[in-house]
C-alpha cells in the first residue's frame with residue numbers, strides 16, 4: 200500500500216463532488232472531520248481536511264445534550280455560517296437535524312435550501328436509507344448535493360433502542376446493504392456508514408460507485424469521518440471506533456489551572472503584559 204502525504208493530498212484547489220469521485224476512482228482515501236466554528240474550521244482546512252461536516256453532533260459536544268434530537272435547523276444554519284468563514288479549500292457539508300426532513304420531501308427541500316442559502320453549505324447530509332430515498336431525490340432535483348448516512352443513525356436512537364452496532368446477522372447486513380444501495384440510487388454523492396462490522400463496510404464500499412465514509416465501519420471505506428472533540432481528546436469517553444490524536448482536554452485543564460494559580464498569586468499579569 201503506498202503512502203499519500205497530507206501535503207500531496209491537499210495540493211488540489213477547492214474540493215468539489217468531482218474531486219471526491221476522483222479520489223474513489225483513484226483509491227485515495229479522503230478525510231472528513233466535524234467542525235462547528237470559525238477557528239477550528241480554519242485550522243482543519245489549513246491542515247488539509249477534505250470535507251468539514253457541521254454535524255448535528257453539535258447537540259452533544261457543543262450544546263451538552265444527551266442526544267442529537269434537540270438540535271434545530273436554526274442551530275445548524277448558524278454553525279454552518281461560522282465554519283464557512285474559516286474555509287478556503289474543504290467542502291462544507293451541513294447536517295439536516297431531526298425534524299427538518301421527516302415531515303415530507305417538500306419540507307426537506309425547504310430546509311436544505313436554508314442550509315445552502317443562509318448557511319453557505321455546499322451539500323447537506325441526512326440520515327436513513329430506503330425510507331428517505333424519495334426525499335434525497337427531491338433535494339438533489341433542487342440542485343443540492345446530498346450525502347447519505349446509514350447503519351447506526353443517531354437520530355433513530357429511540358426505535359434502535361440505544362446506540363447499537365448495526366448490520367449484524369444476515370437480516371441486519373441485508374438491511375444496511377439495501378439502505379446504502381437505495382441512497383446511491385436516489386442520487387446521493389457519498390454515504391456515511393456508521394457503526395457496522397468492518398467486512399460489511401468493505402462489501403458496501405466495493406458495491407457502490409459513490410464514496411463511502413466510515414465511522415466505526417473499518418479501514419476499507421473510501422473515507423473516514425470523526426467528531427473533532429473525539430479526535431482532539433476533548434471528550435471524557437472514547438468509544439472503540441475513535442482514535443484520539445491529541446489530549447487537548449487535559450492541556451486546556453492544565454492551562455486553566457495554571458492561570459487560576461497565577462491570578463491568585465499575582466504572578467499574572469507580569470511586566471511583559473502591562474501597558475506603560
Ligand code: KIV
Pocket residue numbers: 233252253254255256257294348391414424425426
Ligand atoms: O453529526 C455528526 O457529527 C455525524 C458524523 C459523526 C457522521 O453525523
